[in-house]
Amino acid sequence: VARAGGTSPTSWDRLWGSGLLGCPGILGSCSACLSPRTAQKADLSGEAAGATINHSLALIHRLQELLQDGNTSDTTLRVRTAGSDEVKVFHTHQLLLALQSEAFESLLHNQTMVTLHEPADNAVLFEKFIRYLYCGEISILLHQAIPLHRLASKYRVSMLQRGVAEYMKSHLASESSQGHVVGWYHYAVKIRDTGLQESCLQFLAWNLSAVMGGAEWATVSAELLVLLLERSDLVLQSELELYAAVKEWLGRKQPEAPVVVKVLRSIRYAMIPPSHLFHLQKQSTVMVRHYGAIQDLLFQAFQFHSASPIHFAKYFDVNCSMFLPRNYLSSSWGSLWVINNPARDDRSTTFQTQLGPSNHDASKRVTWNVLFSPRWLPVSLRPVYSDSVSGAIQSIRIEDGRPRLVITPAMTSSDFAGVSFQKTVLVGVRQQGRIFVKHAYSFHQSTDELGDFLAHADLQKRTSEYLIDNSLHLHLVVKPVYHSLIKVRK
Numbered sequence: 045v046a047r048a049g050g051t052s053p054t055s056w057d058r059l060w061g062s063g064l065l066g067c068p069g070i071l072g073s074c075s076a077c078l079s080p081r082t083a084q085k086a087d088l089s090g091e092a093a094g095a096t097i098n099h100s101l102a103l104i105h106r107l108q109e110l111l112q113d114g115n116t117s118d119t120t121l122r123v124r125t126a127g128s129d130e131v132k133v134f135h136t137h138q139l140l141l142a143l144q145s146e147a148f149e150s151l152l153h154n155q156t157m158v159t160l161h162e163p164a165d166n167a168v169l170f171e172k173f174i175r176y177l178y179c180g181e182i183s184i185l186l187h188q189a190i191p192l193h194r195l196a197s198k199y200r201v202s203m204l205q206r207g208v209a210e211y212m213k214s215h216l217a218s219e220s221s222q223g224h225v226v227g228w229y230h231y232a233v234k235i236r237d238t239g240l241q242e243s244c245l246q247f248l249a250w251n252l253s254a255v256m257g258g259a260e261w262a263t264v265s266a267e268l269l270v271l272l273l274e275r276s277d278l279v280l281q282s283e284l285e286l287y288a289a290v291k292e293w294l295g296r297k298q299p300e301a302p303v304v305v306k307v308l309r310s311i312r313y314a315m316i317p318p319s320h321l322f323h324l325q326k327q328s329t330v331m332v333r334h335y336g337a338i339q340d341l342l343f344q345a346f347q348f349h350s351a352s353p354i355h356f357a358k359y360f361d362v363n364c365s366m367f368l369p370r371n372y373l374s375s376s377w378g379s380l381w382v383i384n385n386p387a388r389d390d391r392s393t394t395f396q397t398q399l400g401p402s403n404h405d406a407s408k409r410v411t412w413n414v415l416f417s418p419r420w421l422p423v424s425l426r427p428v429y430s431d432s433v434s435g436a437i438q439s440i441r442i443e444d445g446r447p448r449l450v451i452t453p454a455m456t457s458s459d460f461a462g463v464s465f466q467k468t469v470l471v472g473v474r475q476q477g478r479i480f481v482k483h484a485y486s487f488h489q490s491t492d493e494l495g496d497f498l499a500h501a502d503l504q505k506r507t508s509e510y511l512i513d514n515s516l517h518l519h520l521v522v523k524p525v526y527h528s529l530i531k532v533r534k
């Protein structure tokens with residue numbers, strides 16, 4: 045009630061009184077959007093002659109002009125830029141500010157001139173922000189997302205807050221010279237937006253190679269690095285590539301010893317071939333310096349490489365994640381498979397991987413047969429052919445089938461004992477000219493274990509976002525997992 049007394053009646057009176065609202069003619073000459081659109085919608089409930097007269101665009105245009113000219117303004121905002129003498133002055137209307145922003149509503153209820161203090165990147169956007177309050181529309185660029193979200197949060201414009209957060213989630217893959225996802229992640233943590241945090245983490249995990257190679261890597265916080273290193277779904281060339289990037293990060297950031305140790309202990313040394321490992325422990329200065337804190341892990345890794353999996357598991361109570369492979373792209377772990385015209389018919393391919401990451405197995409090869417069916421029907425749905433002439437056989441058509449991928453070993457071998465092979469298929473899509481991982485599907489042998497494999501891919505449509513030059517980009521990864529580890533994941 046206090047609010048109604050404070051703002052609404054007087055402001056409305058002035059707006060109506062000024063003739064700026066409601067009365068065409070004063071400003072009604074210039075732009076195309078002023079031409080009235082009259083939607084001739086039949087009114088279903090009443091008479092046939094009912095219609096909607098729609099001048100909403102013209103109204104929005106008027107409101108914008110109101111801000112530009114400052115006519116009938118009842119409130120002056122002075123925006124001071126922190127660390128400079130710059131002051132921006134806006135002649136505004138209390139009613140319109142209060143309508144969208146709870147913060148302005150309470151700030152303005154007893155004053156007509158307010159000075160606001162804003163950091164430079166907020167101040168730059170202030171005009172856009174105020175304009176949004178008048179017309180509900182705003183354009184946004186990658187580097188403006190955080191300051192704009194900050195403004196929307198500070199002045200409690202909840203619709204704009206949600207809009208910017210949505211924009212961020214849908215523009216993770218956009219091209220930017222310095223990278224933006226790491227910055228957005230840190231911002232999401234600060235404002236406790238767990239949805240945005242999760243989206244950023246996922247993007248970083250699945251595109252780690254690109255991130256590690258870019259300027260963004262140096263801006264990763266210790267907390268974020270530790271979170272990433274815990275994940276088994278990181279997509280990258282090899283654990284050695286990860287070690288190199290971590291080493292570079294440590295060199296730049298020079299964190300305290302506990303952070304260094306925590307980070308170094310998150311590397312999965314067993315996934316690095318022993319010859320490289322041997323090299324590292326002698327040559328990598330950071331490892332040499334902190335050798336005492338990680339030598340138990342290195343020792344275990346060397347033991348792991350010198351025995352068969354079964355033998356090893358008998359003697360070692362292993363800490364699981366160290367022996368779980370991540371999604372490695374290098375050729376000993378899997379293969380890229382680009383399927384041209386994937387909607388047409390069944391395709392097959394073969395590829396080879398090492399039997400396991402243990403040096404005991406690394407020279408042994410396993411050949412895998414892969415079958416991709418664009419329209420596979422589970423047995424229960426297949427048509428039953430009968431001799432009956434009644435004709436009405438089945439309503440199920442081949443179009444009802446769903447994509448399916450099966451990966452099986454070409455041979456059986458006693459060497460497989462103690463190991464099961466988890467398969468992961470990474471699906472690449474192209475966004476803004478670059479390929480990135482859209483999905484990662486993990487299964488044992490066939491994607492019908494999952495139920496949602498390429499469920500929304502629309503491969504029949506040429507315009508499907510999953511098709512890059514009419515091809516489906518898959519990367520198949522085979523991860524040997526030791527039976528003693530299977531009960532524990534991630």
Ligand SMILES: *[C@@H]1O[C@H](CO)[C@@H](O)[C@H](O)[C@H]1NC(C)=O
Binds near residue numbers: 081
């Ligand atoms: C009025 O016109 C605007 C702009 O053309 C449109 O977005 C809006 O949906 C229309 N409203 C109605 C009720 O038809």
Ligand SMILES: *[C@@H]1O[C@H](CO)[C@@H](O)[C@H](O)[C@H]1NC(C)=O
Binds near residue numbers: 113
């Ligand atoms: C609004 O301001 C403009 C420019 O300052 C002026 O030309 C116009 O007459 C004003 N309109 C009204 C209704 O006061």
Ligand SMILES: *[C@@H]1O[C@H](CO)[C@@H](O)[C@H](O)[C@H]1NC(C)=O
Binds near residue numbers: 154155
């Ligand atoms: C406006 O009200 C707030 C508290 O509601 C008070 O702190 C402030 O001094 C008032 N300002 C003026 C100009 O009266």
Ligand SMILES: *[C@@H]1O[C@H](CO)[C@@H](O)[C@H](O)[C@H]1NC(C)=O
Binds near residue numbers: 340341363
């Ligand atoms: C094994 O895991 C426990 C906690 O789960 C941890 O305290 C311990 O340091 C780990 N040992 C090694 C060798 O990583």
Ligand SMILES: *[C@@H]1O[C@H](CO)[C@@H](O)[C@H](O)[C@H]1NC(C)=O
Binds near residue numbers: 217252255478479480
């Ligand atoms: C995402 O990762 C894939 C490989 O995992 C890489 O080819 C691609 O360039 C990356 N995309 C972006 C936008 O970083």
